[in-house]
Amino acid sequence: MTNLELVGGMWGLLVLVSLSTYIWRAGGVLIAARIDPAGPLSQWFACVAYGMLAGLISRIMLMPIGILAETQLVDRIAALAVGFVLFFLFKRNLLPGTIGATAVFLVLSTLRAKGIF
Structure with a gap:
């Protein structure tokens, strides 16, 4: 018996994957109501996200790979x-x-x- 057969085939696997995804999404919805979008923690996360994006763009522009390197x-x-x-x-x-x-x-x-x- 394979692992796929243990979970009920492809449909069982789909249910397991969906549950594992939607449990975390539901948790996020419950927690999001308590988060202040203008608070210092949210501002810090936004700053880090923009910094990572700027770094990624800089890397792509200055040290490209693949066809962009040409x-x-x-x-x-x-x-x-x-x-x-x-x-x-x-x-x-x-x-x-x-x-x-x-x-x-x-x-x-x-x-x-x-x-x-």
């Missing part, structure tokens, strides 16, 4: 700068900054690949 650093930095400016011009809206940075990166990479730039 692109020029100047193209990545230019796209980042355009995205940053658009983010603030549109009152801290992520969508215009992301679209603008992606467009600039695609245009610069395409021009460089065709030998124009």
